[in-house]
């Protein structure tokens with residue numbers, strides 16, 4: 001498996017995930033690779049050839065966050081990797097944990113985000129001084145396959161409803177195409193209640209009535225924004241794992257970024273990276289190890305004794321990781 005520790009808090013939380021995966025008894029051979037700002041410093045490029053070769057060989061990676069400067073510098077390496085390996089489906093299961101004090105209980109949302117097009121196609125140009133265009137690309141092919149992925153997930157996991165979130169009242173062509181594709185796919189899944197909601201109203205309802213949603217299906221940009229909103233409902237970015245799936249491989253990574261404000265301090269919450277590791281274990285055929293990681297993580301959060309600062313405790317990354325390993329050993 002390819003291992004990309006990443007930038008900022010990446011090496012801290014990925015280090016924690018590796019320890020927990022080892023303690024769960026999964027025998028994984030890691031091929032450690034650099035990407036992003038750390039690779040730029042060491043190798044003069046944010047995407048070294050060795051990284052791409054490794055991903056072509058392993059098809060699976062556990063990845064830390066990578067720094068992308070706003071409004072300058074190289075283009076997002078995350079977007080580059082997702083597009084290069086056609087990892088079209090971004091899945092972010094967002095669960096609340098008893099023990100983490102937030103206004104809502106029992107949040108259980110599955111965010112499915114299209115990962116390869118939309119405004120992230122990177123087509124931007126200056127039309128005239130002071131005037132720029134960013135092109136939003138939506139295709140029927142990508143819209144149908146992400147809708148199919150979301151409905152298949154919903155069926156396999158016995159989820160009750162799926163809401164396609166859009167702004168087709170304004171972007172009648174692009175978002176209009178996206179929801180028409182979702183509607184067509186929905187017909188093959190009569191047991192799953194299909195709904196549509198405009199993105200602004202959906203955001204409001206997510207923070208007032210999160211329990212009224214189940215699986216969410218979104219284009220790339222709305223998915224990026226709404227998944228962070230959903231993370232806020234359960235206690236923050238430190239808790240939410242993620243995966244980018246394609247037909248031939250997958251990259252597993254937390255929803256959060258490099259957290260430059262806390263990087264290097266040993267206080268980052270490792271849970272999102274650890275749960276991303278559990279998603280990876282499921283994918284590569286170690287479901288028992290994955291389940292024991294989830295159970296132990298849930299137990300530590302529930303007990304509320306060893307929590308990192310972002311979720312109201314005082315523990316360091318290392319202390320929380322050790323607590324999860326102890327919980328796993330206790331079974």
Ligand code: NAI
Nearest residue numbers: 065066067068069237238256257258259261262268269310
């Ligand atoms: P961020 O997710 O890094 O941080 C937002 C806030 O959440 C900060 O206050 C941070 O301390 C907190 N936070 C994030 N992860 C945490 C954790 N594990 N434990 C405790 N607190 C945590 O988002 P921001 O600041 O917008 O982005 C920083 C950098 O990360 C940028 O260069 C951005 O491009 C990059 N980024 C990379 C991603 C990836 O590689 N998948 C995803 C999102 C952002």
